Amino acid sequence: MTSLRLFSARPLVIAALHLPDFGRLRDKSMAWLEDYVVTNARVFAQAGIPYVKLQDQTREAGAMQPSSLAMTAALGRLLKAELPGLGLGIIVEAHDPVASLSIAHATGADFVRLKVFVGQAMTAQGLRSGMGAQAMAFRTALGRDDIAILADVHDRTAVPMSSETAEFAAEWAQKTGADGLILTGADWADSLARxxxxxxxxxxxxxxxxxxxxxxxxxxxxxxxDGVVVSTALMRKDAAPTDILRWDVDRARRFMDAARAGA
Structure with missing residues (x-):
């Protein structure tokens, strides 16, 4: 087991805080986004969830656009300033480990989540190849080995284009240097089996x-x-995409009670 701080949490629960697609924003100001992030991050903190993953969802075929990177970094920095005791992670929609790690470096985040870390997969934005080697080299260049790298293995939102089994891909990710692996099958039974x-x-x-x-x-x-990533199960049942408050503190507290019982 690695000694990185992320993995000392018991139970290790990461709540995903989804950002709007910046490329489709029309009537939301930066002030609205700041209120959105802080309001929902407080829900997770009040529920006792140890980590929140700030999730950029801006659809980009290549590298992360500078505007998206800047907005995500600014929002992450604000979240850490407002809730310094809440652990933070970063994931970006673009296939761009340099952007993810740069945002984590600037915000003081504890980890990044990287999809298509090894192998090759077809995604909604096109074909993507393993980013593991680039991620490891850039983290070393930053001198930030304290930023944990969580690597998805055959994520269910993409179709593997290389023929290795999921367990072989997991070995690849481990050997490439990922600090933790995220496994998600087609359904619950498949996830447990993997x-x-x-x-x-x-x-x-x-x-x-x-x-x-x-x-x-x-x-x-x-x-x-060793841990779980959760989001939908904690949302308000009547939440609309345009609401400032999208997650439910009571549902989050009940989830954490159940997680503590199972840790």
């Missing part, structure tokens, strides 16, 4: 389950993996 298979094949890095986790199944998840 995690068990990864353990059986000798994966030593911490494994997180990346989707479909709820108050009702988080205990089962934490019985076989």
């Amino acid at each position: 995690i068990r298979k990864a353990h059986e094949t000798g994966i030593k890095r911490p494994i997180l389950l990346g989707g479909s986790v709820t108050e009702g199944n988080v205990r089962e998840a934490l019985s076989i993996c």
Whole structure:
């Protein structure tokens, strides 16, 4: 088990705070975005969730645009200033580990989540190849080995274009240098099966389950993996995409109660 601070949390729960697609914003100011981020991050902090993942969702085929990078970094910096005790992670929609790590470096984030870390996959934005080597080299150049890298393995939002099995890809990610792996199958049973298979094949890095986790199944998840990423299960049932407040503190508290029971 790595000594990075991220993995000392018990239970390790990461709540995903989704940002709007900056490329489609028309009537939302930066002040609105700041209120949105801080309001929802406070929900997670009040519920006792140790980490929040600020999730850029701006659809970009190539590198992250400078405007998107700047806005995400500014919002992440504000979140840390307002809630310094809340751990922070960064993920960007663009296939750009330099952008992710640069934002993490500027904001004081604890980790980045990188998809298509090894192998090759078709995504909604096109074909993407493994970014692992570039990510590891740039993190070293920054001198920021304290920023944990969480690597997705055959993420279910993409179609693998290379023929390796999920467990072989997990070995690739581990050897390339990922500090933790995120496994998410096509459904709940597939996710659990992938995690068990990864353990059986000798994966030593911490494994997180990346989707479909709820108050009702988080205990089962934490019985076989080291942490979970959650978002939809914590949302207000009547939340609209344009609402300032999208996540529910009571649902988040119940989730954390169940997670603590299963840790």
